[in-house]
Amino acid sequence: MNRGFASLTTSGARYWRDRLTGWGLLLVAVLLQACATVPYPDRRDPLESMNRSIFGFNDVLDRAIVKPVATVYRDATPTWMRKGVANFFNNLEDMWSVVNNALQLRGKDTGESIARVMVNSTLGVLGFVDVASDMNVERHTANLGLTLGRWGVGSGPYLVLPFFGPSTLRDAAAFPVDLAGNPANAIDDVGTRNGLTVVNLVNIRAAYIGAGNVVEEAALDKYSFLRDAYLQRRRNQVYDGNPPDEEEPVEP
């Protein structure tokens, strides 16, 4: 733990230097598209044109590579194993939730998050078994974007990130810190670190194959559907499940 957090900043910086060059090029290409106009602008989404291009890129990538790989993985592995992998990464995420719940001055949530990490890392065999949930200690997932939101920082315009999908200016700005805050990214060995990231992403995608298919069927325009869902969900989290009404629904 200690070593992990000490090397966190340097490895985080390196992690980002490696990636930023490639992203920079992609971003320039995509930003050139941002000036194009869209037919029916939404006030929460001034960068819609750019966002739609990135969304299209992500969608192609998902159809061509990510989803097929995740499907093969799902069919080749038993459920308990995928569950265990998810638990392992959730446990790492819970460590970062401890920090964020503390930053939000939420005593109970911080305490429960600490308890989860302690119980799951030991009794739960390095996090592979979620013993804490069986003991009814609930998860309180929190990242820096949420912490900023709860301290009153507005979400800013909607953004679609390459590879990572829906976000907002606030969440995207906090995202590098969130990545650096994950102990999995503090591992010095590049191979191990990348391997873990790939396993985590494939495992997550495999868990959402069903949900993804529901969205395919339910959405008339997948872009708007996911945007509106993401913005509502995030707002709901910031207000702790009880957001004030945005506007009155239209009466029939």
Next chain:
Amino acid sequence: MKRDFLLRFFWVSALLIGLSCATQAYAEDETADGLIKRLSVDVLETIKADKTIRGGDMTKVIALVDTRIMPNVNFQRMTASAVGPAWRQATPEQQKRLQEEFKALLVRTYAGALSQVSDQVISIKPMRASPEDKEVLVRSEVKGSGDPIQLDYRLEKTPGQGAGWKIYNLNVLGVWLVETYRSQFAQEVNAKGIDGLIGLLAERNKANSKKG
């Protein structure tokens, strides 16, 4: 004299029957959270008891949604609210078609989500509402393996009609159904008009049902 008595007897009994019917109707009205609880338990138990539903028998799930859930939903209000201002400009025929197609889309989606139910339990959260409220929010949580899923409903009072309450919006994990369709619908109506939206919905439903 005798006739007068008969007439009076007739009126009094008519009044009594009418009254008892009325009170009975009101007695049947549940509380909003009571209704949600009954519906959730009913639907979950049916799914758990029926292997063919969990096996993915879509027609069965759709039938379940249609018979148990839809009678407690004000679907006209849901559609109108999702369509927005354009709803008022739609002809009654267009409104009817919009409702039918939107309903087909949602029932299928909802059924798809329901068929993934396994060991879930629903808990209804305590409701903060006064008896005069015409519209209420009922919050619930689905607990199974993994993180609990927030599931909330907005209901309106419909005295003497159905169970006394009708659902007009629901949210999963903080995402309201009607709001999620609003900009998609507006986009299509702005581009191709109401008929364009009806056409798009119909097309999507056809494609979905082909998938089986």
